[in-house]
Amino acid sequence: MSSMPTGTSLTLRAALISLVMLLIGLGIWEGASQPPEATEPLSEYEMLMGGADQEARVPPPSEVFKLAFSEISDPFYDAGPNDKGIGIQLAYSLYRVLSGFFLAAAVALPIGFLVGMSPLMHRALNPFIQILKPISPLAWMPLALFIIKDSETSAIFVIFICSIWPMLINTAFGVANVRSDWINVARTHELSPLRTALTVILPAAAPTILTGMRISIGIAWLVIVAAEMLVGGTGIGYYVWNEWNNLDLTSVIFSIVMIGLVGMVLDLMLSGVSRLVQYQE
Amino acid sequence: MPGNNALAMDKTANVTGLGAVQLTLREVNMTTKSLGNPYDPNVSLKHDQSCLCPQCSQGGVPLNEKELEAKLSDMPSRPENNGTKSGGSPSIPNTPEDMLDRAVENAVVRAVFNGNEQNRRQFMSMMGGGAFAALLASIFPLDAAKAAMKEASGPLEKTKLNIGFVPITCATPIIMAHPLGFYQKYGLDVDVIKTAGWAVARDKSLAREYDASHMLTPMPLAMTLGAGSTAEPYIMPAVENINGQAIVLHVKHKDKRNPKDWKGFKFGVPFDYSMHNFLLRYYVAEHGIDPDKDIQIRVVPPPEMVANLRAGNLDGYLSPDPFNQRAVWEKVGFIHLLTKEIWEGHPCCAFATSQRFAMENPNTYGALLKAIVDATHYSSNPDNRKEISKAIAPKNYLNQPVPVIEQVLTGRYADGLGSVGNVPDRIDFDPFPWHSMAVWILTQMKRWGYVKGDLNYQKIAEEVYLASDAGKMMKELGYEPPAKTYENYTIMGKTFDYTKPEEYINSFAIKRG
Numbered sequence: 001m002s003s004m005p006t007g008t009s010l011t012l013r014a015a016l017i018s019l020v021m022l023l024i025g026l027g028i029w030e031g032a033s034q035p036p037e038a039t040e041p042l043s044e045y046e047m048l049m050g051g052a053d054q055e056a057r058v059p060p061p062s063e064v065f066k067l068a069f070s071e072i073s074d075p076f077y078d079a080g081p082n083d084k085g086i087g088i089q090l091a092y093s094l095y096r097v098l099s100g101f102f103l104a105a106a107v108a109l110p111i112g113f114l115v116g117m118s119p120l121m122h123r124a125l126n127p128f129i130q131i132l133k134p135i136s137p138l139a140w141m142p143l144a145l146f147i148i149k150d151s152e153t154s155a156i157f158v159i160f161i162c163s164i165w166p167m168l169i170n171t172a173f174g175v176a177n178v179r180s181d182w183i184n185v186a187r188t189h190e191l192s193p194l195r196t197a198l199t200v201i202l203p204a205a206a207p208t209i210l211t212g213m214r215i216s217i218g219i220a221w222l223v224i225v226a227a228e229m230l231v232g233g234t235g236i237g238y239y240v241w242n243e244w245n246n247l248d249l250t251s252v253i254f255s256i257v258m259i260g261l262v263g264m265v266l267d268l269m270l271s272g273v274s275r276l277v278q279y280q281e
Numbered sequence: 282m283p284g285n286n287a288l289a290m291d292k293t294a295n296v297t298g299l300g301a302v303q304l305t306l307r308e309v310n311m312t313t314k315s316l317g318n319p320y321d322p323n324v325s326l327k328h329d330q331s332c333l334c335p336q337c338s339q340g341g342v343p344l345n346e347k348e349l350e351a352k353l354s355d356m357p358s359r360p361e362n363n364g365t366k367s368g369g370s371p372s373i374p375n376t377p378e379d380m381l382d383r384a385v386e387n388a389v390v391r392a393v394f395n396g397n398e399q400n401r402r403q404f405m406s407m408m409g410g411g412a413f414a415a416l417l418a419s420i421f422p423l424d425a426a427k428a429a430m431k432e433a434s435g436p437l438e439k440t441k442l443n444i445g446f447v448p449i450t451c452a453t454p455i456i457m458a459h460p461l462g463f464y465q466k467y468g469l470d471v472d473v474i475k476t477a478g479w480a481v482a483r484d485k486s487l488a489r490e491y492d493a494s495h496m497l498t499p500m501p502l503a504m505t506l507g508a509g510s511t512a513e514p515y516i517m518p519a520v521e522n523i524n525g526q527a528i529v530l531h532v533k534h535k536d537k538r539n540p541k542d543w544k545g546f547k548f549g550v551p552f553d554y555s556m557h558n559f560l561l562r563y564y565v566a567e568h569g570i571d572p573d574k575d576i577q578i579r580v581v582p583p584p585e586m587v588a589n590l591r592a593g594n595l596d597g598y599l600s601p602d603p604f605n606q607r608a609v610w611e612k613v614g615f616i617h618l619l620t621k622e623i624w625e626g627h628p629c630c631a632f633a634t635s636q637r638f639a640m641e642n643p644n645t646y647g648a649l650l651k652a653i654v655d656a657t658h659y660s661s662n663p664d665n666r667k668e669i670s671k672a673i674a675p676k677n678y679l680n681q682p683v684p685v686i687e688q689v690l691t692g693r694y695a696d697g698l699g700s701v702g703n704v705p706d707r708i709d710f711d712p713f714p715w716h717s718m719a720v721w722i723l724t725q726m727k728r729w730g731y732v733k734g735d736l737n738y739q740k741i742a743e744e745v746y747l748a749s750d751a752g753k754m755m756k757e758l759g760y761e762p763p764a765k766t767y768e769n770y771t772i773m774g775k776t777f778d779y780t781k782p783e784e785y786i787n788s789f790a791i792k793r794g
Contacts, residue, residue, distance in 0.1 A: 048688055048695035049610065082475040083677035142484070149488035151481075231481060233474065241477060245448055245584040246680040247611065 030060045059250040068254050082242070084234065086255070090262060093228065093235040096152075097220045097266075100159025105213065108164045112171025112212075113197065116205070122172065129168065137162035137223045141230055151231045155224070162223050163216035170212025174205030203277070210274035217270055221263045236262075318383075319390035320410025322402045437468055438642040442649065445476040445485055445494035448679045449583060449601040450689050451522045451630035452495045453669060454710055456679075458656035460672045466655075467648035473678075478582045479552040486635065487513060492642075493634035493649060495521065499722045501633040501745050503554040508732050514636040517714055518747040518754075519653050521630040524621040525689075525708030526557060527605040528564070529614040530597040531590055535698065538617065540568035549581035549589065549598035556620075556629050559725040561599040564623050566791040567773050572729075573793070590614050601629070602689040602708065603681050608697070610685050615697030619707055624772040626709075628718045647754075654712045654754045661710040666690040712755065714746035717767040717779040724782045730793035738782045 075087025115122045137158045144154035178201050186196045228237025229244075236259055243251035394401040405413060442464075446452040456473055458464050464471040476482045479497060483504065486494045501515035530537070537543065543565065550558040562572040572578055581589060583604045589595040591613045598604075599620070608614030620627060632653050639646040659665055670687040673679050679686060688694035692707035719742035726732045743766075752762035770777045777785055786792060 045695050045699065045701050048684070048693075048701060049612065049697075079675075080677040081472045083675065142480075145481075145484045145488065149490075151485060151488070151490060230477060238477075241584075242475065242676065242680055244588075246682075247584070247587060247607065248680075 026061045029058075030062055033058050033060045059253065063250050064253050064257075067250050068257070071254065086236075086239065086258060089234060089236045089239045090258065093224050093237065094262070096155050096228075096235065097159055097217070097224050100156045101163050101217055101220050103156070104160045104163040104216065105167060107160075108167035108212075109171055109209065112168045112209070113175055113201075115168070116172040116175025117197070117201070122176075129165065132161075133165040133169075135161075137219075138226055138230065141227060145231075151233060155227050155231060155235075158227050159220045159224060163220045166215040166219065167209070167212040170215070171205065171209045174208025174212075175201055177208075178204040203279070206277040207274060207279075210270065210277060214267060214270040214274065217266050218263065221259075221266055225259060318410070319387045319401070320405060320414050322406035322410070437645045437648055439492070439645045440468060440470050442469055442471045442492045442645070443474055443490060444471055445474050445482050445491040447476050447479065447482060447495055447583075448681075449630075450603055450673075450679070450686060450708060451525055451601050452679075453660045453673060453690070454521055454653055454657040454712075455495050455632060456673050457660055457669055458652045460678075461656065461659065463652040463656045463659070464649075467652045469645070469648055469652060471649075471652075475678075479555070486515075486633075489635075492638055493632065496631045496633040497552055497555040497557075498628045498631045498718065499554040499556065499559070499726065500552075501631065502719060502722055502741065503726070503731070505741065505745050506732055508554065508726070515633055515745060516636050516639060516747050517631045517633045517745055518639075518650050518750045519632040519657065519712040520628045520714050520718070521632055521657065521712075522708055522710050523626050523628055524619065524706060525629050526560070526599060526601055526620040528561065528597060528599050528617040528620070529586075529590070529605045529608050530617045531593070531595070531614055532612070532697065534596060535615060540565050540570055543570060543596075544575045546596040547577045547579065547594070549579055549586050549595045549600065551583050551586075551600055552580060553731065554726075556627060556722075557599045557601070559722065559729075560620050560623050560627065562729060563725065563772065564599075566789065567775075569791075571791050587611055587613065603679065603685045606685050606688050606694060607681065609695055610682070612697075616694075616702075619704060621704075621706065624770065626711075626770075627772075628715075631714075632712075650750060650754050651758060654751065654760070655758055657710045657712040658758070658760055663691070663705055712751050713763055714748050714751055715763075715766060715768065716742040716746055716748055717770070717777075719746045720767075720779045720782055721770065721772075721777055724777075724786050727782075728786050728789060728792045736782075739779075 071086045075085045077085040078088060111125070115125055140158050140161055141154065144157045145151060148154045148157060182200050182204060183196065186200045191199070224235065225237040225240065228235035229241040230237075236255060240252060240255045240259075243255065390401065394404070444455060446455050459471060459473045474491070476485065476494070479500065482491070482494050482496060483500060485491050486496075487504075496517070498517070498520060501517040504513060504515045506512065548561060550561055552558065558578065561578065565572050565576060570576060579595075581595065581598065583600050586595065586598045586600050586604050587608050590598065590608055591611065597614070597617065605614075605616055609616060632650075634646070634649075660669060667687060667690075670683055670690050674681055674683045674686050689708060692703060692705040694702050694704075694707070696702050716739065720738045723732070723736055723738050723741060727736060748766040752766075755762040767779050769779060775788075
């Protein structure tokens with residue numbers, strides 16, 4: 001340990017390097033995407049063509065920052081059903097993701113326990129899991145819309161169906177791999193199966209279960225953007241679609257950054273929870 | 282029909298004179314149960330639980346499909362064929378107007394007899410219905426009551442409505458009715474909701490999330506026939522726009538203006554059941570190109586079209602505006618031709634709703650249709666087009682640069698080839714849903730194999746395209762509707778005779794099946 005620098009100075013130096021890389025990247029981007037300058041007054045045809053301004057190019061970061069500032073300074077405005085602030089859009093998406101995610105957890109954890117504890121159920125359910133797991137959540141969308149007849153619930157269903165598998169499989173794996181000595185100890189103490197599950201297996205499998213939940217929330221956040229782009233209405237996915245409709249890359253880049261930030265926060269929250277249940281053998 | 286229970290909501294309206302006569306609007310709807318002739322002693326106006334009249338005895342039993350069809354074809358919203366009034370039976374009225382009249386008479390007569398059915402029947406048989414009618418008319422302003430009833434059309438069943446639209450200039454009247462207050466004017470509180478595409482508009486309509494929606498003119502026909510979706514009777518009381526589309530090619534194809542050079546091209550259209558698809562197919566086929574073999578036609582959502590054109594993934598597309606003009610604005614495409622050059626005055630988008638919505642909410646439906654017809658006429662006026670461009674450009678509606686929309690709506694536009702075009706009717710707005718337009722669309726659906734088997738072209742056209750509703754609303758709002766609902770068209774020099782749809786299909790060299 002002595003040859004390694006201390007924790008804080010390592011973090012600090014890494015942050016410094018990140019910052020320098022970010023600035024260099026933004027600088028190159030800014031320099032490479034300046035709009036061409038208009039020289040002469042434009043003819044009517046050129047005006048109708050949008051002048052030189054509309055030459056296809058990626059907007060420079062300064063434009064994105066400007067937009068980000070104006071959007072974030074008023075995140076909760078509501079100008080009708082199709083134009084809401086970024087905060088409202090993110091709240092809609094988060095609401096859908098979290099409802100679908102917790103529904104999935106409520107179903108996946110008990111089934112995962114069952115599959116992990118009983119080799120019989122494992123064999124019986126495995127074919128279903130294997131077939132359903134690889135289906136793209138968006139492939140469910142038309143069917144969900146048709147059967148549920150409500151786009152809001154359909155979106156939540158799609159989140160549910162995509163977050164369920166990592167949780168289920170990880171729970172089953174964690175439960176099945178609890179060290180047999182511990183279960184044997186529980187048996188010698190003549191604990192009931194329920195108590196064994198709750199006091200021995202659950203704590204032992206908790207880190208694996210949390211890992212599954214962390215994967216799930218990541219997938220759910222990936223999927224909600226695509227689902228909302230497909231169905232429209234509200235949410236961050238709709239926001240991207242609406243700006244794409246206008247081929248407005250500045251707003252698209254801004255929303256990509258927002259999606260990344262919120263996804264990171266969600267992941268940090270779950271990694272915080274999983275640190276709580278971590279244990280040293 | 283599952284809707285019957287919802288119809289039983291008691292909505293009351295006051296009729297002037299003779300105190301407050303309670304008139305249940307349930308009777309005004311298509312349940313013809315209580316619309317018996319009140320002057321006839323042999324007709325019962327009372328239908329309680331023990332009632333054994335044919336309508337009541339059937340009441341609780343779900344109708345089978347045949348009966349349902351028979352009932353549907355009896356509905357008041359069904360358009361009348363040119364001049365020929367369907368059925369002449371006096372016992373039960375069959376137009377909405379007559380039904381309203383009868384409902385008013387009914388309510389007044391029952392009020393006179395204090396609801397005592399036995400007294401009324403005795404009285405009628407003693408005195409004779411005709412004489413009583415004359416007596417009643419002398420003491421009660423029955424005609425005025427009827428007129429008042431029709432004018433007010435009773436309270437709106439539903440004022441908070443969701444209407445879907447796809448963000449293109451064709452939706453102008455549906456959108457415009459919002460910022461300009463046309464919906465409000467008719468007592469409606471409407472949310473116009475942006476929809477990601479046509480399939481979503483269809484599914485959300487079928488799921489009843491939308492009360493009415495912007496659609497493509499072939500969609501209500503396809504939905505009614507169950508082509509590409511579950512079959513549900515849809516009605517189209519108003520066309521949104523005529524013309525308003527274009528064929529756009531990638532700038533690298535500037536020298537390939539002859540469609541014969543297009544073999545191997547990849548084209549985009551917004552939806553299978555769209556005028557875009559049918560017009561593109563028609564256009565290339567007239568130039569000897571088979572749209573299924575010589576070129577590829579893909580369904581691409583309009584916003585993706587410009588991006589795909591830029592990426593070289595499409596060689597061209599026939600799409601709604603503003604995406605044609607947007608391609609020029611982005612300097613990736615040029616306008617090869619406006620679709621009005623294929624068929625001058627062709628229909629494009631539509632205002633559609635389910636038959637069920639119109640039946641359950643007749644007054645709301647009427648108010649909504651008035652707002653749309655009004656907004657359509659407003660949009661059609663060239664003087665308003667600049668104002669409209671600004672009003673529909675914001676994020677809440679089209680979310681496009683104003684100059685792009687303005688070029689589409691005013692018809693003064695850059696074509697991407699170096700010249701400025703001046704075509705004021707590049708897009709126009711005309712609500713009248715010609716039955717002959719529906720027949721043409723059906724011929725193309727048949728021609729390209731989207732529907733199979735024998736079609737009763739005119740019957741379907743009249744069931745889905747409600748020309749009589751649109752005509753009535755136009756008249757009420759002071760516009761002149763056409764005197765007929767069918768006409769022949771000349772499309773690329775070829776005559777379409779609406780009376781001979783099958784011959785028309787067979788006259789094409791390139792067709793399926």
